[in-house]
Amino acid sequence: MILQVKPATLIKRYKRFLADIELNDAEETTIHCANTGAMKGCAEPDDTVWYSTSSNKKRKYPFSWEITQSQNNHFICVNTLRANQLIEEALYRGVIKELSGFTDLKREVKYGNENSRIDFLATYNHVPDAYIEVKSVTLLDNGHGYFPDAVTTRGQKHLRELMDMVAQGHRAVLLFAVLHSGINDVAAASHIDPTYAKLLKEALLAGVEIIAYKATFSLKLGEVDINVVEKIPFIER
Template sequence: MLFDPKFEQGTLIKRYKRFLADIQLPDGSQITIHCPNTGSMRHCLFPGEKVWYSTSDNPKRKYPNTWEQAHNDVGDIIGINTGRANELAAEGIAQGVISELSGYASLRREVKYGSENSRIDLLLEDEHRPNCYIEVKSCTLLEEGQGYFPDAVTTRGQKHLRELMEMVRLGHRAVLLFVVQHSGITSVTAARHIDPDYANLLQQAAQAGVEILAYRAQLSPNSAFLAKSCPVKL
């Protein structure tokens, strides 16, 4: 995807109240921007480092600017906006980048499903094969060279794994897709040290037939796209 206009640059001062961040602009002024990330953003917050933000023309928005990307202290680019992960996944499927998910007749988003009142991120449908339910997760936690998910305890993520296992039992195809929005991450594994219940469920899901995939995003202030797959360590 191309960003038009491209993102503008600032310097991170701090993130606070979960959904807000203060940044300094090149002219020395400061603004408050929306932070579209509900996670802990562990190892993604680097005051004094570069950030990039987009601007909305919606006059009803209290904070028209949205935090999109960040630099860490060694120069990696991190995708802060978790909503971009779904867009990248859908685009990657449409363009044939995610070869494991190619060839379906249609793609729908945010479809209700499951016994726990969930919405699947992406649903692939084709009359010649079982439906494919895809849950997308944005991976940005890097520790000692390893990418991890999640960055905080996620009961919602645990629910999604149970729902995917249910879809497999019903005869459908189910996929957990990690979209890696961190240029320093080359493989993904469950963050057992943060959420052991999620790690256990991920192993159960894989054993039950849920497919676990990971694809790295190529990020810049001008564009973002899925580039290639990377290993998932279970």
Template sequence: MIFSSPLKKATLIKRYKRFLADVILEDGTETTIYCANTGAMTGCGEQGDSIFYSTSDNKKRKYQYTWEFTLTSKNHLICVNTAKANALVAAAIEQGCIPELLGYQDCQAEVKYGEENSRIDFLLSDPTKVDCYVEVKSCTLLDERYQVGDGFFPDAVTTRGQKHLRELIEMKHQGYRSVLLFAVLHSGINNVQAADFIDKKYAALFEQAKMEGVEVICYFPDLTSYIDL
């Protein structure tokens, strides 16, 4: 479980100041909730969309509710809380749901590594294998200008993401296994590509990383299991 209690439904009015959104609760009350997403969230929340929120029991929080999912007018389900991507991937690794990452004895999260003061999302290790460095990115940008189901990352210029690609390339050079794992948190996305129309530098590094042996994996979690539609 990545939520301690069932999510509740509301109607989105608008998102603003990146971290805030105004919504109408099911009882008709209008309130402000927290949005745990620093990206552009393109297509992930339009006025009138249904959203699902969690409730915090932390009395020190200014905003009790957190926006977790969006159900769009096209019936696409999107997990907009990017902090949940790592929890979903951690559970998938533990349960053996990602075939490419099977066979490791130990999985450590947030391990310091690299020359640019980074932390790898997951370091997989086993006495019989070389260590595997796994960097997780959540993908929610659906852009069907080319074909149906095309997903892209990033949805905004990301110097942090560029740094992570450089670090993965360097770990591959050192003889380790390097993996860029896209957690696809949008039910309308079937594949993931680098968004060169948003961040050309990231897209160039992405192509370089693949050429130098960094593996790219897409993981498609079942988002419907976390909400009551």
């Protein structure tokens, strides 16, 4: 995925969906932030913000925060809308070997007993369909990656739904999209959401598959190229 981006300096993030930045000409402006999470370690004052520009004249804030370049030079895709786009590209390229060979791939399919939508439903010949839930991982803590970065009742619900799919004879896959260049393994953040961590252990025992794939970042000439290319370990802790 190639995004056209420009740099700025972060002043502060606030109200979840907004951030103030300083442009290269020292002008200050407000941009949209599509990330509703805590963004721990991804939104420190004086970090470099790489933002895209919308051509939609109706938008109040035409700039969108895409990438954080941290002060220790890590690249982090903070626009959570990109996670599913990047995973979809990787699925069609056959990068995610565990899910290759599908005959059909649908997005946002209604399923489950708790009024959910699965990120992807992959259909295969002669084997069960695969229900694929994607989670974006951007929290780096003590050299390791963790999910979630805040308590997530929605994420807990998704784990219950995936376990139900396994019980019905389907494949169910939790796919961590690691969008932080400094993360090389992923674990459940039991220190942040112990209920989620407990459910994740239950999901593993129930037969939910858990895999993690990491994105690479290449920045040049006003654009960033992001691609999910590398499998990294999921660690039970």
